[in-house]
Amino acid sequence: MRLLVRLAVKLYPAAWRARYGRELEALMEDAGVSGGDVWDLAREAMVMQLTSVSFAKIVAGFTLAGVMAAGVWALSQTRHYESTAVMRLSPAEAVSGDPDVRARMSQRLMKLQEVALSRSSLAKIMMAQNLFQKERMEQPVEDVIEKMRNRSIRILMVDASRSPRGTLFMVKFSAAKPAEAQAATRAIVAALVEQNLAQEPAAGAGPANIEVLGPASLPTEPAAIDRAPIVRLAGLGLALGLAFGSLWWMTRRASMSLWRIGAFAVAGMAVGVAVAFLMPNEFVSTAVLRAADGPATQAAVRRVLSDESVAAMIRRQGLFQKEVGSEGMEAVTDKVRNEGIRVRTVQTAQGMTAYTVSFRYPDRFTAQRVTQDLVGQFTGQVANTEVLDRPSQPVSPSWPNRLQIGVLGSVLGVLLGTAASYFGRTRVVVA
């Protein structure tokens, strides 16, 4: 019993123990201790710990909550298996000393992807392999295909120095079951090979051989869970702890209602998160070009961004079809030019001028395809244009940053709550 009492007393805050500990001991010596008293001590210690908040406790509490939320998130994630195939695209007729071979093959790969990963091709693969059964029952097929393109398929370039003869790349597909992932990877590889055979040699690209260096693997271990959200959640907990801790400290000094501020902050966060989840994803694909002739490039930029050119590209790439129908081509052209396309001038490390061309769109493959189109327009109009970085395939959406919006909502809530608390208190005093 004495041990239990000692343990229960240890639960009290240190400052409280220093002030009342000896008196409490004396009381228990005089009155005797029962099992109920141990519970009474432990319960009161808990109440005291919870009610005597401090900056450190708030920070520790929020951080712990963030870590726990990250743990729950990690456990709730469906483990995915990723199958990988390694392929090489090289010219059918080896041309010795051709420095542009890799660039030409990359260009051809883009063309192959365009068709092999098109909506109709992916729909065929999805039906043939019976993928995403559950999702297909709950969502429109178009949405499932978009998710498949944006989340399940990855085509990654391998270090060019390892394949001097052509373009080495990996096709990856992640699914809930290993066999499903392997079958889908095989189907995508087959679609790329089929397209290579079917496609007419592109202008300047010539015929090409496509080889499967490593067939689609059967994954045995689930792919590692993305650690970024876990770190982000734990960091968010720490940041919120610091913010609320500081707020608590300030409100304590200014005698404001922490409850009211907290309620506004929670409401602000809820609204922020809800709004963030209602926003569609947007992917940005970027390419970097370098042209020797500056004035000619500037003129090309103006031509590429002219009404006629942008409208032609919208029609060619089938962009924003719904909006074109409802708002008209003129409005969509403005939208694409002002919000979708971005051309910026940058200085390279060597002191030369380069141009970044990027395009923002809800579908990552379309974003890449359109950027490729824009790059093609620039290279076609300005002589001696060098593509320093090919149009990237965006992996994660650049917008909306849901975490940022949620935090912003909380901050606004805190500000509103502080104002409400201040004015509310003033009103009571006046009354």
Next chain:
Amino acid sequence: MRDQGLGRTLGCGVEPEVARLLLFALDIRTITPYDITRYVLIMSDPTLLVLASLAEGEKHGYAMMEDIQRFAGIRLGPGTLYGAISRLEERGWIRAAGSDDRRRPYALTGAGRQHLEEQVAALGGVVETAKRRLRPA
């Protein structure tokens, strides 16, 4: 003004918003919700018992425990008693009256006596109201 009075009467960190919520939740019309809320909150707080014990004069922890058991029939556990003592001392309603750090006596302060008088008056009003309404017509 009523909210301010309620906040002051409760005096234990209960926000007027919380008190208003309780008033709404109780929704009793025969005895005013204001009286009921005050009565419930006073009775659930052992600090009133400690104040009542110290109204007689200085006492240390064990003496308070014995006294409360005698006049209220409630044995406060050591945690509950010292939790109440620390809260009352923090609010300035009682003060340590001796230097012995093991059996330190406590005494009621002027503010504590005033607070106790207010509580007793409020409690008396509730008891009188209840008695009058329970009387057969």
